[in-house]
Amino acid sequence: MPSEEQLLLLDFWVSPFSTRVKIALAEKGLSYEIQEEDLLGGKSDLLLKSNPLYAKVPVLLHNGKPIVESSNxxxxxxxxxxxxxxxxxxxxGRSRARFWVDFIDKKVFDAGSNIWKSKGEELEAATNDFIDILKKLEGAMGDKDYFGGEKFGFVDIILIGLTTWFYAYEKYGGFKIEKECPKFAAWIKRCKERDSVAKNYIDPQRAYEFVGVLRKMHDVE
Ligand SMILES: N[C@@H](CCC(=O)N[C@@H](CS)C(=O)NCC(=O)O)C(=O)O
Structure with a gap:
């Protein structure tokens, strides 16, 4: 990248969406600065100005121009x-990748949130729904090592970022991905062996603790 180019990532340390962007930047060997946002306390003017519609992270500023929404x-x-x-x-191949990115964006994070937001019968339904989604993704991968085939690629990046919160879903939902979807669990392990993923993967225990804070904020416990 030419030295006059500047990349700044507006981030929140436990954001599974930011994780996608960090992995993509690492895959391309791009260096960037990070501005940590205080999402629970107060968002910066830069974030509010850069993403006025959603006021969410991540935002990537490329030479000052904001790009929003992690898949985008x-x-x-x-x-x-x-x-x-x-x-x-x-x-x-690109059209299939876009299809699965769209499916993942519509389904996975919300289904996981339904787990930590519910209790009792609702929790059981939310957990079954989440496992069902993982099985569909497992089916899409088939016998390949990665979503696109033998090579780690776009759909892997979009999904692996979100898996940083899966330990929390397992704990609150009382299930094990390894048992329910062993091929999916093997894919997570394979991805985590990559440098770009290993260096940017949020500690699942810390994500779990953060989800505990969200549960208190939402009066789940
Ligand atoms: N669809 C968005 C989701 C981003 C998102 O939910 N970001 C959260 C942090 S993980 C956020 O900024 N939340 C602040 C808020 O909702 O006010 C994307 O893919 O970038």
Whole structure:
């Protein structure tokens, strides 16, 4: 990257969405600065100005221009720095990748949140729903090592960021991904062996503790 280019990531340390962006930046070998946001206390003016519609992190500022929404940021990174392409080369592969990104964005985080937000019968239904989604993703991967085939790529990045909160879902839902979806668990392990993932993976125990704080804020306990 030319030295006059500047990348600044507006971040929150436990954001599974920011994790996606950090992994994509690491895959491209790009260096960047981080501005940590205090989401529970008060958001910075820069965040409010950069993402006026949602006021959420992550935001990536490229030479001062804001890019928002984590999947959209990862698309931008892949298009702007095309070496080590993350999306497949053929248009059919790219269309499948976009389909699964959309599915993951619509389903996974919300289904996980339903687990930590519920109790009793609702909790059981939320847990079953979450496991069902993982099984669909497992089915999409088939016998391949990664979503796109043999190579770690775009869909892997979009999903692996979210898995940093899965330990919390397991604890509050009383299930084990390894038991319910062993192929999915093996895929997580495989991804975590990659440098870009290992260096940016949120400590699952700390994510679990943070979800505990959210549960108190939402009066779940
Ligand atoms: N769809 C957004 C979700 C981002 C998101 O939910 N960010 C959370 C942190 S994990 C946030 O900024 N929350 C602050 C708020 O909702 O006010 C994306 O993919 O970037």
């Amino acid at each position: 940021i990862v698309y931008y990174i892949d298009e702007t720095w095309p070496s080590q392409q993350l999306l497949p080369a053929c248009s059919y």
